[in-house]
Amino acid sequence: MDDGVILVLTCLEDSSADMVIGHLIAQxxxxxxxxxGIEFPSRAIVSSVxxxxxxxxxxxxxxxxxxxxxxxxxxxxxxxxYPTPPASQAATFVSREAKFGLGGxxxxxxCRYVSHPWTLLAAEHKPLxxxxxxxxxxxxxxxLMTNDVEEARAFAAEHGQLVYKPLRGGSYTxxxxxxxxxxTSPVQLGxxxxxxGHTIHQFQARVDKTADLRVTVAGGQVxxxxxxxxxxxxxxxxxxxxxxxxxxxxxxxxxxxxxxxELGLPFGAFDFAxxxxxxxxxxxxxxxxxxxxxxxxxxxxxxxxxxLLLEDPT
Amino acid sequence: xxEEHTRPWxxxxxxxxxxxxxxxxxxxxLDPVTQQAVxxxxxxxxxxxxxxxxxxxxxxxxxxGGSDGQNPTPPxxxxxxxxxxx
Numbered sequence: 431m432d433d434g435v436i437l438v439l440t441c442l443e444d445s446s447a448d449m450v451i452g453h454l455i456a457q458x459x460x461x462x463x464x465x466x467g468i469e470f471p472s473r474a475i476v477s478s479v480x481x482x483x484x485x486x487x488x489x490x491x492x493x494x495x496x497x498x499x500x501x502x503x504x505x506x507x508x509x510x511x512y513p514t515p516p517a518s519q520a521a522t523f524v525s526r527e528a529k530f531g532l533g534g535x536x537x538x539x540x541c542r543y544v545s546h547p548w549t550l551l552a553a554e555h556k557p558l559x560x561x562x563x564x565x566x567x568x569x570x571x572x573x574l575m576t577n578d579v580e581e582a583r584a585f586a587a588e589h590g591q592l593v594y595k596p597l598r599g600g601s602y603t604x605x606x607x608x609x610x611x612x613x614t615s616p617v618q619l620g621x622x623x624x625x626x627g628h629t630i631h632q633f634q635a636r637v638d639k640t641a642d643l644r645v646t647v648a649g650g651q652v653x654x655x656x657x658x659x660x661x662x663x664x665x666x667x668x669x670x671x672x673x674x675x676x677x678x679x680x681x682x683x684x685x686x687x688x689x690x691x692e693l694g695l696p697f698g699a700f701d702f703a704x705x706x707x708x709x710x711x712x713x714x715x716x717x718x719x720x721x722x723x724x725x726x727x728x729x730x731x732x733x734x735x736x737x738l739l740l741e742d743p744t
Numbered sequence: 745x746x747e748e749h750t751r752p753w754x755x756x757x758x759x760x761x762x763x764x765x766x767x768x769x770x771x772x773x774l775d776p777v778t779q780q781a782v783x784x785x786x787x788x789x790x791x792x793x794x795x796x797x798x799x800x801x802x803x804x805x806x807x808x809g810g811s812d813g814q815n816p817t818p819p820x821x822x823x824x825x826x827x828x829x830x
Contacts (some may be wrong), residue, residue: 625752
């Protein structure tokens with residue numbers, strides 16, 4: 431019997447992908463791993479034929495040959511982006527064609543995706559998240575996105591304590607070349623200046639929290655962990671976090687399911703601020719980290735993701 | 745226009761990342777059978793799964809000094825979705 435292949439699109443050093451692959455193999459699944467942005471075109475061959483009937487194609491990596499119509503599920507776990515070369519026209523062409531050709535082939539296989547790359551792209555946008563969170567029934571902090579400093583000042587005057595949080599995370603470089611980032615940080619009214627006019631900035635009413643919750647949802651399974659940290663933004667010091675597995679607050683799983691259903695995601699890593707009135711939605715990381723949560727708590731998240739990939743399509 | 749006149753306010757919130765821990769492996773390659781990554785230490789020996797420290801949410805930017813990519817897993821927000829709008 432042909433059970434098909436599970437295609438894992440990921441970079442070589444994503445150890446969370448290794449954890450899921452381990453469970454897939456243990457359950458007898460065939461796995462092919464591929465990092466299109468790195469391996470294609472020098473170390474992989476791809477062909478796809480479109481005509482009468484469904485498309486047919488093949489993917490040959492250094493270690494696997496896959497008939498694309500045999501792919502039963504795709505685990506899209508942070509593959510390396512297609513290169514963005516600065517200068518060469520040939521390199522730009524190669525990358526652009528790969529992204530829209532190969533990327534299109536890998537995004538239109540008639541199978542389950544955890545999660546679909548185009549769905550992930552939409553879900554990475556905070557404006558969509560905040561409105562969907564509201565519709566799902568979560569408490570959401572008052573939020574302002576603006577490049578108008580007067581609007582920001584009025585918002586600060588109305589809400590008192592604010593935090594600033596970039597709309598997209600990432601690394602930057604400091605004055606001395608040191609790697610930097612921008613964590614969520616408190617804002618005083620006097621901090622605001624005309625520099626706000628130079629792009630859109632996200633401000634939120636500061637939530638008076640007692641702890642944070644990291645809630646990882648994979649299919650129907652919900653893994654709820656309380657994070658105690660002395661910091662406003664726990665990401666700034668992992669050593670300072672205490673992890674406690676707790677039962678999810680009443681009603682929370684259904685709201686998570688509703689949120690993910692609206693966005694079309696089978697997985698999400700949610701961050702909540704825990705307050706005396708219950709959890710407040712901060713964000714959902716649609717392809718967020720969970721490996722370290724499994725390491726710290728023993729929660730079987732990798733297994734849950736593997737089960738999701740192995741489920742028979744209904 | 746000098747950069748200070750156009751510098752977006754948000755960049756004033758930049759802080760240095762904590763220093764990277766020492767490298768725990770020298771190289772990494774794909775096991776052709778299992779399709780899992782194999783991490784090899786300074787002495788050429790494979791490192792037990794889960795002991796190479798890549799599961800923490802640390803930044804790739806911390807590894808600017810070397811090509812070994814210790815702690816390469818980016819945090820949530822640097823999740824790269826290939827399809828930037830253009």
